[in-house]
Amino acid sequence: MHGISEDVLRIRLIGFATDGAAAMMGKYRGAATLLREKINANLTVIHCMNHKLELAVHDAVKHSTEASHFQMFIDSLYAFFSQSPKHLRELELTASNLGTQVRRIGRVFDVRWLSSSCTSVTALWESYPTLVKLFGALAEDSSRSSSERAKCRGIHNKMTQWLFLLEMALVKDALEILQALSLFLQRRDATAVTANTEVDVAVKALRSMRQIDGTSAKRLNGEYESAKTFKGVNVSQPRDGDRRKADVFRERFFVTLADNIQRRLDDNGIISASAALNPSNWPSDEDERILYGDDKLLSIHKTLGVDTGANTALLLKEFHELKCHGITGDKMQKVLTAVSTLPVSTAECERGFSAMNRALTDERNRMQICTLNALLFLSVNGPEITSFPAQMYAEMWINEGRHAADDARTGKEKSLPKTRPQSELFC
Numbered sequence: 500m501h502g503i504s505e506d507v508l509r510i511r512l513i514g515f516a517t518d519g520a521a522a523m524m525g526k527y528r529g530a531a532t533l534l535r536e537k538i539n540a541n542l543t544v545i546h547c548m549n550h551k552l553e554l555a556v557h558d559a560v561k562h563s564t565e566a567s568h569f570q571m572f573i574d575s576l577y578a579f580f581s582q583s584p585k586h587l588r589e590l591e592l593t594a595s596n597l598g599t600q601v602r603r604i605g606r607v608f609d610v611r612w613l614s615s616s617c618t619s620v621t622a623l624w625e626s627y628p629t630l631v632k633l634f635g636a637l638a639e640d641s642s643r644s645s646s647e648r649a650k651c652r653g654i655h656n657k658m659t660q661w662l663f664l665l666e667m668a669l670v671k672d673a674l675e676i677l678q679a680l681s682l683f684l685q686r687r688d689a690t691a692v693t694a695n696t697e698v699d700v701a702v703k704a705l706r707s708m709r710q711i712d713g714t715s716a717k718r719l720n721g722e723y724e725s726a727k728t729f730k731g732v733n734v735s736q737p738r739d740g741d742r743r744k745a746d747v748f749r750e751r752f753f754v755t756l757a758d759n760i761q762r763r764l765d766d767n768g769i770i771s772a773s774a775a776l777n778p779s780n781w782p783s784d785e786d787e788r789i790l791y792g793d794d795k796l797l798s799i800h801k802t803l804g805v806d807t808g809a810n811t812a813l814l815l816k817e818f819h820e821l822k823c824h825g826i827t828g829d830k831m832q833k834v835l836t837a838v839s840t841l842p843v844s845t846a847e848c849e850r851g852f853s854a855m856n857r858a859l860t861d862e863r864n865r866m867q868i869c870t871l872n873a874l875l876f877l878s879v880n881g882p883e884i885t886s887f888p889a890q891m892y893a894e895m896w897i898n899e900g901r902h903a904a905d906d907a908r909t910g911k912e913k914s915l916p917k918t919r920p921q922s923e924l925f926c
Contacts, residue, residue: 531544662737
C-alpha cells in the first residue's frame with residue numbers, strides 16, 4: 500500500500516528488533532521466522548536489550564532470597580496504600596504535618612522496565628520518615644482492629660531495622676545504575692556500536708559495589724555512625740548476625756546481577772562484534788590498534804550483507820585508516836551506516852503505544868481510525884510543537900473566509916441555561 504515492495508525490503512531490511520513473545524520469536528510461525536523466509540534468510544534478529552535487561556534483573560532477584568523478601572515487602576506496602584484510600588489520605592496528612600511531600604510507592608521488579616522500579620525505591624527512600632511515623636501511629640491506634648495494629652507494628656519494626664535500611668540503600672544504588680543503562684538503550688541515538696560499551700560500564704560498576712558503598716549506602720552509614728539515626732528516625736542496633744546477612748546479601752545480589760546482565764546481553768552476535776567499531780574500545784598502543792577488530796568487521800560485513808564489493812581487503816584498509824588517522828572511507832562508511840541502523844531496543848514501539856493512549860482516551864473513544872492514524876503519525880514522527888508555524892496556518896485559516904477568535908459574534912445569541920429547581924438549594 501505504501502510502495503515498499505519485497506524487492507525493496509530484500510535490499511534495505513537488515514535488522515528486526517522485537518521482544519521475546521512467541522508471536523515474534525516463534526521458531527515456526529513467528530514474525531522473525533516469516534521475514535527470514537519471505538525477505539532475507541540472513542536477517543539479523545535482535546532481542547530488545549531493554550527487555551533482556553529486565554529479564555536479567557528478574558533472574559537475579561529470583562536467585563537472591565534477600566532481594567525476593569525485599570520485593571515482597573515493597574509489594575505489601577504498595578497493596579496497603581493502593582487498596583485503601585483511607586490509608587493513602589492518612590499518609591498524605593502525616594506528610595503534611597511533617598512538612599514533606601509524599602511520593603507514590605509502586606511495585607519493584609515487575610513487568611515494566613527498570614525505570615519504574617527505581618522510581619518506586621526512590622519514593623520509599625524519600626518518604627521514609629513519613630512512613631515510619633504513620634505506621635508507628637497506626638500501631639498504637641486503639642480504634643483499629645488488633646490484626647491491623649499488629650500488621651502496622653510489624654512494618655514499623657521492619658523499617659526501623661538497620662539491615663532493612665542497608666538493603667534498601669544497596670537496591671537503590673543498583674537500580675540507579677540500571678536505570679541509567681535502561682534510559683540509554685531507549686534513546687533514539689543508541690546504536691549497536693555504543694550499547695555494548697554502556698553495558699560493560701554498568702556491569703563493572705555493579706561488581707565494584709560488592710566492596711565499595713554507593714551514594715545511598717554511604718549516606719546511610721554516615722548518618723547511622725554519627726547519630727544512630729537515619730533521617731531523624733531512631734534505628735535499632737545491628738547484631739553480628741545482621742552484619743553477616745548484609746555481607747551475604749551484598750555479595751550475592753551484586754555478583755548475580757552483574758553475571759546475569761553480562762550473560763543475557765552479551766549475545767556473541769552482531770552487537771558484541773560492533774563494539775570493535777567504537778573508538779573508545781581501541782587499544783592505545785598503535786601496533787595493537789592497527790589490527791584490532793579486523794575479524795569482527797568482516798563478521799559484521801558478512802552478516803549484514805553490505806554492498807562494498809567483493810574485495811574485503813579494501814574494506815580492511817579503510818578500517819586501518821580510520822583507526823590510525825580518523826579517515827572514514829566510502830566502504831567503511833557504508834558499514835558504519837548499516838550498523839547504526841540496527842535497532843537495539845523496541846522503545847520506539849512503546850512510544851507509539853504511549854502516544855495512542857494519549858490520543859485515544861475514554862472521552863475520545865469514538866474517534867475514527869483514519870483520524871487516530873493521522874494523530875499518531877504526527878505524534879510519533881512529527882516535529883516538536885515549538886517548531887509549528889502557527890502564524891502561517893492561522894492566516895491561511897482566516898484568508899479562506901473563516902472567522903478569527905476576536906471577530907464580532909454573528910447569528911442568534913445563545914440563550915442562558917435554565918436554572919434547575921434543585922439548584923436553588925445552593926443559592
